[in-house]
Each structure stands twice: as structure tokens, then as C-alpha cells.
Amino acid sequence: MQIRFTKMQGAGNDFVVLDETQGRLGLSAAQYRYLADRHFGVGADQILSVRPAPAAGVDFEYVIHNADGGEVEQCGNGARCFARYVHDKGLTDKSVIRVQTLSGVIAPEIHGSGRVTVDMGAPQLNPALVPFDTAGLQPQLLGSAQKWPLALDGVVPPATVWIAPVSMGNPHAVQLVDDVEAAPVLAWGPLIENHARFPQRVNAGFMQIVGRGEVKLRVYERGAGETLACGTGACAAVVAGIGWGLLDGKVDVHTHGGLLTIEWAGGAQDRVRMTGPAEFVFEGQIEIPDTL
Numbered sequence: 251m252q253i254r255f256t257k258m259q260g261a262g263n264d265f266v267v268l269d270e271t272q273g274r275l276g277l278s279a280a281q282y283r284y285l286a287d288r289h290f291g292v293g294a295d296q297i298l299s300v301r302p303a304p305a306a307g308v309d310f311e312y313v314i315h316n317a318d319g320g321e322v323e324q325c326g327n328g329a330r331c332f333a334r335y336v337h338d339k340g341l342t343d344k345s346v347i348r349v350q351t352l353s354g355v356i357a358p359e360i361h362g363s364g365r366v367t368v369d370m371g372a373p374q375l376n377p378a379l380v381p382f383d384t385a386g387l388q389p390q391l392l393g394s395a396q397k398w399p400l401a402l403d404g405v406v407p408p409a410t411v412w413i414a415p416v417s418m419g420n421p422h423a424v425q426l427v428d429d430v431e432a433a434p435v436l437a438w439g440p441l442i443e444n445h446a447r448f449p450q451r452v453n454a455g456f457m458q459i460v461g462r463g464e465v466k467l468r469v470y471e472r473g474a475g476e477t478l479a480c481g482t483g484a485c486a487a488v489v490a491g492i493g494w495g496l497l498d499g500k501v502d503v504h505t506h507g508g509l510l511t512i513e514w515a516g517g518a519q520d521r522v523r524m525t526g527p528a529e530f531v532f533e534g535q536i537e538i539p540d541t542l
């Protein structure tokens with residue numbers, strides 16, 4: 251199957267964008283994995299599909315698959331690239347669009363500078379709805395929020411990390427570290443990602459507080475490994491840091507791939523706003539095997 255694609259990136263989190271507004275490609279998980287493969291395919295952290303509005307009140311449907319081929323509920327850096335794509339390709343003349351995702355409607359706004367701000371919706375802080383299994387665990391209070399012990403049995407000696415479970419539509423486990431560059435992201439990330447207490451698996455965030463308006467963040471992403479940036483991970487980290495009383499309402503998040511700015515007023519119903527870059531990289535076409 252020959253398909254056309256657009257390669258994009260948002261703070262170094264990179265994507266293959268597929269235009270399915272004229273019809274679905276009907277790709278399998280194995281074909282999504284092939285597209286994302288950095289040796290045999292195009293290479294990407296996620297595959298983003300642009301589809302027509304499924305109902306009134308929204309402008310498009312936005313479907314996300316991780317590099318491992320699994321469909322997921324939300325992708326923040328991808329949302330900015332999605333908005334830049336539909337705007338620059340002339341699929342909409344709106345500067346603020348409403349986009350249906352698996353986890354609800356988000357509203358990206360394209361600025362003249364090419365940066366994009368996305369209303370990412372309200373965070374979900376009920377552990378059971380992240381979902382995170384708290385059975386038998388005793389949380390500690392920090393600020394006005396909790397942190398939960400997560401035993402990592404796969405390391406020697408066994409370690410316990412203290413995490414904030416936060417959903418931005420997709421699940422995140424955020425922990426504080428003194429130095430993100432020294433944090434065992436590649437060693438502990440997979441253990442957290444696949445921990446039994448996260449039945450849907452989880453994105454593992456490692457956050458260093460620089461100041462009340464500035465953090466450094468690395469994220470070991472569910473289904474993709476460590477990425478240069480994670481938009482929903484930045485949202486989840488700032489929500490956790492504000493709940494713990496360590497951050498103010500507007501935070502610059504420094505990632506290996508670039509700067510994201512996150513705003514949250516701190517109320518459970520308050521919506522999180524994320525601002526960052528969205529860039530085109532190249533266009534192309536690729537022959538995908540029909541059976542994989």
C-alpha cells in the first residue's frame with residue numbers, strides 16, 4: 251500500500267501525520283509500528299491521523315497511535331502539530347479549532363508566530379480514574395496533594411519512588427528528582443511504564459524543580475520510550491507540582507527537545523493550557539506491506 255505522509259515535530263517529539271479526511275487507510279497495529287520504525291519505516295514517536303468531524307460541534311477527529319502500534323487517548327505535542335497541519339494545509343480557516351479525541355474535545359489555537367496554545371481540558375486526579383491501583387498503599391501528603399509509594403522490584407536494591415498519578419486523558423506517574431540528567435530514566439522508566447499498579451500502563455515523568463515558574467522534565471513514554479518532549483507529560487508534571495505546593499500557575503517546562511509553557515489555575519475543574527512549537531519537517535510517500 252502506497253501512502254503519503256507529513257513528518258512533523260513539536261519540541262522534538264516527532265510524528266508521522268496521515269491525512270484521512272478523504273477516507274480511512276485502515277492500517278493495522280503492525281502497519282502503524284512499521285511507519286514509526288526508525289530503520290524500516292519513516293520513524294516517529296507517534297502516528298497522528300486527521301479525520302473529518304465525527305459530530306456537530308467539533309471540526310476534526312484526531313486519532314493517535316504510539317510507536318508500538320497501540321491507540322492512545324491523547325498527545326499534547328501532537329495536538330499542536332495537528333492544528334498547524336490542518337491550518338497550513340487549508341483544511342480549516344479557523345485559528346481556534348475543536349478537535350475530538352478518544353479522551354474528549356481539546357481546543358488548539360494557532361498563533362501567528364507558528365506557536366500553538368492548546369486547551370487540554372481539566373486533569374483527572376482521582377487515582378482510580380487515572381487508572382492507578384492504590385490498594386494497600388499509604389500516601390503521604392505534600393502541599394494539598396498526595397504522593398504514592400511505587401515499589402520498583404526490578405532494580406537492585408529494590409527502590410520505592412513517590413509518584414503523583416495524573417491523567418490528561420492519558421495516564422501519567424510524576425516524580426520529583428534532584429537532577430533530571432542524573433535520574434535513572436532509561437532504567438526505571440520501563441519498570442514504571444509496565445508496573446502492575448497501572449492497568450493501562452503509564453507515562454513516567456521525572457521532574458526537577460528549578461523555581462516556582464520553571465522545571466526540567468524528562469518523560470519515559472508509554473509505548474514509545476524516552477522522547478525529547480511529552481506535552482501531556484508536561485501538563486501532568488505541572489499539575490502535580492502545583493498540587494504539591496511547589497509551583498505557581500504558569501510554568502516553563504524545559505525538555506530535551508525545547509520549551510513548553512503550561513498554565514493551570516489549580517482547581518480540579520480548571521483546564522490546563524499548553525503552549526509550544528509545531529514544525530513541519532518533510533513530506534513523503536512510503537510503500538507499506540499489505541500484510542505484516
Ligand SMILES: N[C@H](CCC[C@H](N)C(=O)O)C(=O)O
Nearest residue numbers: 325326327420471472481482
Ligand atoms: N505516549 C503517550 C501518548 C503520546 C503523548 C505525548 N507524545 C504528548 O505529547 O502528550 C501515551 O501512551 O499516553
